[in-house]
Amino acid sequence: MRGLGPGLTARRLLPLRFPPRPPGPRLASGQAAxxxxxxxxxxxxxxxxxxxxxxxxxxxxAPAEGQCADFVSFYGGLAETAERAELLGRLARGxxxxxxxxxxxxxxxxxxxxxxxxxxxxxxxxxRLRYALVPxxxxxxxHISKLDGGVRFLVQLRADLLEAxxxxxxxxxxxxxxxxxxxxxLSEWFSSGFLNLERVTWHSPCEVLQKxxxxxxxxxxxxxxxxxxxxxxxxxxxxxxxxxxxxxxxVVLHVALTGDISSNIQAIVKERPPSETEEKNKIAAAIFxxxxxxxxxxxxxxxxxxLIKRVVKELQREFPHLGVFSSLSPIPGFTKWLLGLLxxxxxxxxxxxxxxxxxxxxxxxxxxxxxxxTLKLLLSSSEWVxxxxxxxxxxxxxxxxxxxxxxxxxxxxxxxNPVANFHxxxxxxxxxxxxxxxxxxxxxxxxxxLMANYRYFLxxxxxxxxxxxxxxxxxxxEQVLSLVAQFQxxxxx
Numbered sequence: 001m002r003g004l005g006p007g008l009t010a011r012r013l014l015p016l017r018f019p020p021r022p023p024g025p026r027l028a029s030g031q032a033a034x035x036x037x038x039x040x041x042x043x044x045x046x047x048x049x050x051x052x053x054x055x056x057x058x059x060x061x062a063p064a065e066g067q068c069a070d071f072v073s074f075y076g077g078l079a080e081t082a083e084r085a086e087l088l089g090r091l092a093r094g095x096x097x098x099x100x101x102x103x104x105x106x107x108x109x110x111x112x113x114x115x116x117x118x119x120x121x122x123x124x125x126x127x128r129l130r131y132a133l134v135p136x137x138x139x140x141x142x143h144i145s146k147l148d149g150g151v152r153f154l155v156q157l158r159a160d161l162l163e164a165x166x167x168x169x170x171x172x173x174x175x176x177x178x179x180x181x182x183x184x185x186l187s188e189w190f191s192s193g194f195l196n197l198e199r200v201t202w203h204s205p206c207e208v209l210q211k212x213x214x215x216x217x218x219x220x221x222x223x224x225x226x227x228x229x230x231x232x233x234x235x236x237x238x239x240x241x242x243x244x245x246x247x248x249x250x251v252v253l254h255v256a257l258t259g260d261i262s263s264n265i266q267a268i269v270k271e272r273p274p275s276e277t278e279e280k281n282k283i284a285a286a287i288f289x290x291x292x293x294x295x296x297x298x299x300x301x302x303x304x305x306x307l308i309k310r311v312v313k314e315l316q317r318e319f320p321h322l323g324v325f326s327s328l329s330p331i332p333g334f335t336k337w338l339l340g341l342l343x344x345x346x347x348x349x350x351x352x353x354x355x356x357x358x359x360x361x362x363x364x365x366x367x368x369x370x371x372x373x374t375l376k377l378l379l380s381s382s383e384w385v386x387x388x389x390x391x392x393x394x395x396x397x398x399x400x401x402x403x404x405x406x407x408x409x410x411x412x413x414x415x416x417n418p419v420a421n422f423h424x425x426x427x428x429x430x431x432x433x434x435x436x437x438x439x440x441x442x443x444x445x446x447x448x449x450l451m452a453n454y455r456y457f458l459x460x461x462x463x464x465x466x467x468x469x470x471x472x473x474x475x476x477x478e479q480v481l482s483l484v485a486q487f488q489x490x491x492x493x
Contacts, residue, residue, distance in 0.1 A: 039074075040087050047071040048095045049139045054128050068143045072153055085164035088157075092170075092178040096135040105129040138181055151189055158182050159297035183300050190298060192306045196246055197314065200237040202228050208247055211294070212237060215252050218290040218330060219269050219440075226269070230254060234273040234283070238311050240303055251303040253311055254290040257283045257319075261326045261453055263434040265289060265443070268328065285324035286315050305426050312458065325456040326431060329419050330438065331447035334405050335379055337416075338398075338448070342376050355397050356490050362393045382444040385436075394448075395435050400490070402433055402450050403483030413472040423454035424468045427461030430454060430476040433483065 047067045052060035078084045109125045144150045161179055164170045200212055209231075213221040221227050231237045234257045239249040256268045259282055268289050288311075291304050315322055341354060355363070360371050366389050367374040378384040385391055407430060409416040415424055424430070430452065437443070437451035455477075457464075467473045476484070 036083070037086070040090055043071060043074050044087075044091060044095060047140060048091070048136050049143070051098070051134070051136055051139070054131055057131065062143060065143075065147065068140065068147060068150075071140065072144060072147065072150070075157070076153075081160070081164060081167065082169055084160050085167075085169035088161050088164060088178070089170040089172075089175060091137050091140075092174040093172070095137045095140075096174055096177065097133060101132040102129070105132045135178070135181060137178060138185070141182060141185055145185075145189070151186075154182065155186065155295050155297035157297070158186065158299075159295070162296060162299060186298060187301045190242065190250070190301050190303065192302075192310075194243045195240045195250070195303070195306065196243055197307075197310045198239055198241055198246065199314075200231050200239065202231050204231070205247065208249070211249050212239065212252055215249060215292045215294040216254075216290060217292040219265060229272065230269070232273065233276055233278050234258070236286075236311075236315070238307065238314070240307050240310075249294050250298065251294065251307050252290075252292050253288060253304075253307050255311065255315070256287040256289055256328075258285045258287055259283070261285055261324065261432070261455070262287045262289070262328050263432070263437055263451075263453070265328055265438045265451060266440070280319060280321070283319060283322065285326060286312075286322060288325070288327040289329075304422065308426060308456075312456070325458065327423055327428070327452075327454045327456075328434075328437070329423065329452050329454060330443070331402065331406065331417060331450050331452055332419065333417060334402055334447040334450060335445060337405055337409065338401060339376055339379060341401075342372050342379075345372055354401065354491055359393070359397050363390070366390050366393055379448065380445075382441055385439065385444055385449065391436070398448055398450065399433055399435060400483045400487040402448070402452075403480050404487040404491070406430060406433070406452060407474055407476055407480060407484050408487070410472075414468075415474065420452070420454070424474055425465060426456070427463070427465035427468070428454035428456050429460075429464065430474060430480050432477060432479055 047063075047070055049063045049067075075084065075087060078087065105125070105128050109122070109129055112122050112125050141154060144154060147153075158179070161170075161175070161182070165175065165179070200208060202209075209227060212231075213227050221230065229235065236255040236257065237252065238255070239252040241248045241250060256262060257278070258268075262268055262285075268287065288308060291307070293299065293303065312325055315325075345353065355371065363371050363375070366387065367378065378390075384394075406415065406417055406420050411421075415421040420430065432453040432455075434451045434453065436449045438447070439449055443449050443451070460475075464475045467475070
């Protein structure tokens with residue numbers, strides 16, 4: 001189990017609530033902007049500790065606590081996203097790795113290898129190289145983590161960095177490297193050994209129920225009765241908190257206890273359970289239908305994976321007979337991907353390679369217009385589901401297109417869809433694609449009402465995960481593979 005790091009104890013981790021920033025200086029043109037930039041440079045010069053010489057690395061005292069506190073205070077006073085991005089960019093570019101030192105130490109290691117020197121000499125040279133590869137800002141982050149509320153601050157700082165990158169306010173390899181370093185440090189501080197699994201019930205503290213309600217990002221909670229149903233009979237809700245902050249949700253998982261693998265989300269989040277008292281003989285499956293991260297700065301830290309594994313063990317203790325575990329997952333991005341295909345085909349002289357001739361004819365007769373242009377308009381809204389004929393006509397082609405989107409569309413060899421990639425990394429099987437599984441506005445506009453089941457066969461998750469991460473192989477059911485084969489036969493992408 002990895003430790004919290006030198007000098008950091010669990011009691012110093014405070015609830016991850018970053019206070020609202022007071023109005024601060026803005027990046028402006030001319031003299032004001034120049035003054036702010038000079039203030040940033042002076043702050044970083046004082047706050048970022050210089051890297052001690054290798055021989056003095058154990059003997060150099062830590063910088064004064066006030067220097068790190070000054071950075072936290074200055075950063076907290078920057079009210080504008082652009083200002084925070086500017087400071088983070090300057091930190092990443094100006095206080096990273098000394099490339100000259102890296103080159104010098106690398107040459108030393110190569111020289112010793114060529115001379116075939118004894119192992120102790122070579123190991124020390126490699127240690128020098130490893131030391132040179134540590135960026136200066138890591139020392140700043142390390143010392144901030146020792147402050148009261150310091151880890152909370154760093155979680156928010158990473159959230160700001162991710163936002164700035166998404167808005168393209170700060171870019172480049174130096175920024176990406178700093179994000180990776182900070183993510184690695186947070187992964188150590190929030191490793192599974194320091195996380196508590198807590199169950200939410202209707203008798204949980206009101207503030208916990210409120211936080212869980214606000215955190216629900218997949219299927220928004222409408223009111224208190226809705227929340228009561230989601231933590232009541234035949235439902236389970238769990239979250240991870242840090243060992244020092246019980247009751248403070250980091251990531252939340254909602255589970256439905258059902259008789260079979262669910263194919264419709266409305267049956268879970270809207271319909272009442274069969275009775276107020278659970279009957280264990282009616283429970284044969286656990287359906288993970290929502291997982292939400294409450295702290296954006298913890299993106300990429302393996303909280304969700306750990307949470308599912310812990311919840312499975314918890315459910316098995318409560319229901320020893322329970323053997324079916326599956327998700328009922330949204331398919332974000334499918335509609336956008338499909339609209340992109342329709343748009344590209346329209347530009348290519350109206351040529352259609354997504355639908356068969358008979359499908360084109362049937363859909364055109366229903367809509368009364370050219371299939372590509374008409375579908376682009378219809379799928380951009382939710383009105384098309386009001387036509388039963390159109391819903392029936394689109395079922396076959398959209399099912400096979402969705403199967404290909406989940407199975408065949410890749411990013412660097414892995415599933416393009418982020419939800420699919422998450423469950424496949426965990427070792428789940430792409431089990432089933434469900435038609436009209438989410439008829440909410442979000443479900444229709446985001447994924448044409450489709451949802452997917454990713455099934456967890458507990459004895460196979462390890463090999464499946466290894467195969468996916470190592471060889472990029474997706475384990476899928478016969479239903480999905482059949483739909484993929486239909487796509488390959490009928491489409492020419």
